[in-house]
Amino acid sequence: MTSSKRIYDALKxxxxxxxxALPETWLVHLIRLADEDPxxxxxxxxxxxxxxxxxxxxxxxxxxxxxxxxxxxxxxxxNGIVSFAYLYKIPLLMLIxxxxxxxxxxxxxxxxxxxxxxxxxxLGIPYSFLDSVETIKKRMxxxxxxxxxxxxxxxxxxxxxxMWEE
Amino acid sequence: xxxxxxxxxxxxxxxxxxxxxxxxxxxAELQSLGHRPNFFYLQHAMGLASSTGLGLxxxxxxxxxxxxxxxxxxxxxxxxxxTMARYRPKKLVHVVFxxxxxxxxxxxxxATSTGTDLEGIARAAGIPRVATVRSVDDFxxxxxxxMQGTELTTIIAKVEAKGPAAYVTDLSLLENRFQFRRxxxxxxxx
Numbered sequence: 001m002t003s004s005k006r007i008y009d010a011l012k013x014x015x016x017x018x019x020x021a022l023p024e025t026w027l028v029h030l031i032r033l034a035d036e037d038p039x040x041x042x043x044x045x046x047x048x049x050x051x052x053x054x055x056x057x058x059x060x061x062x063x064x065x066x067x068x069x070x071x072x073x074x075x076x077x078x079n080g081i082v083s084f085a086y087l088y089k090i091p092l093l094m095l096i097x098x099x100x101x102x103x104x105x106x107x108x109x110x111x112x113x114x115x116x117x118x119x120x121x122x123l124g125i126p127y128s129f130l131d132s133v134e135t136i137k138k139r140m141x142x143x144x145x146x147x148x149x150x151x152x153x154x155x156x157x158x159x160x161x162x163m164w165e166e
Numbered sequence: 167x168x169x170x171x172x173x174x175x176x177x178x179x180x181x182x183x184x185x186x187x188x189x190x191x192x193x194a195e196l197q198s199l200g201h202r203p204n205f206f207y208l209q210h211a212m213g214l215a216s217s218t219g220l221g222l223x224x225x226x227x228x229x230x231x232x233x234x235x236x237x238x239x240x241x242x243x244x245x246x247x248x249t250m251a252r253y254r255p256k257k258l259v260h261v262v263f264x265x266x267x268x269x270x271x272x273x274x275x276x277a278t279s280t281g282t283d284l285e286g287i288a289r290a291a292g293i294p295r296v297a298t299v300r301s302v303d304d305f306x307x308x309x310x311x312x313m314q315g316t317e318l319t320t321i322i323a324k325v326e327a328k329g330p331a332a333y334v335t336d337l338s339l340l341e342n343r344f345q346f347r348r349x350x351x352x353x354x355x356x
Contacts, residue, residue, distance in 0.1 A: 057221020
């Protein structure tokens, strides 16, 4: 909860006005914070690829946005990332919960964990990690700055250490 | 009913809207009638034109937004109907040209050719106002009516599977994208 609040405050400090999301266990607090915030439009998705179009529309409208998704949702968004964000130079700030990595107990998450970083590298998406409370705000601002200056997707992987207490 | 005749019938109404189209025949035919800076052609990413229109409409609620979608594209992102219906921006008009084929890749039939009813899907998804039209007069009346209304509307326009001779135009994708964003910035300046 503390981590989610810090992440949300960092999004607000980046002037994020629209958040699109598909729920997943690690993201429920973040989504609730967005839902309760009258300054932010929360768009609950049916599938994550929609978020690429919605964030592109927001960018064209001059509004800063962020995408909240699980890494499997990132996998489901790849054509939109390639055929819209890259093709049209659209900045995307993607916050991706990094399931299936060290510590994962759910067998169904593990294959997605294996391929997340290789796919980010294959797509040329710059990425970093949100893995400690102290660095959240700075790293978020750096990710957004790079996305806006390069006009391309940038990803932050939300790690187990930050998002999950066992 | 030909898609180009539908587009021609409402072309003059598009001047004060933000227009998003799918790729292929829709983009090429609208450009053939005359490109404007308030037109954005999504020349790939099939399925995401409606999502883009939703993003625009949520961020610019005072602005009329019209999306020209297609049966093949919408079938790739049916969930978009449920997301649009969930937030139902008042000034978003969603037009689907349904020619029952994936025309630009050789005319392969889509599921609407065997009975899938996009109007029924849109209604059941919760889109507050839906219609199917089969003549240019009905098309013009439905679209202009929706543009004057205050309800999210999906209009299925049943058109022939005929397109332009060529799909590539001389408007570069990035030129279109930057011009469209600058156009929106200029609206905000007023």
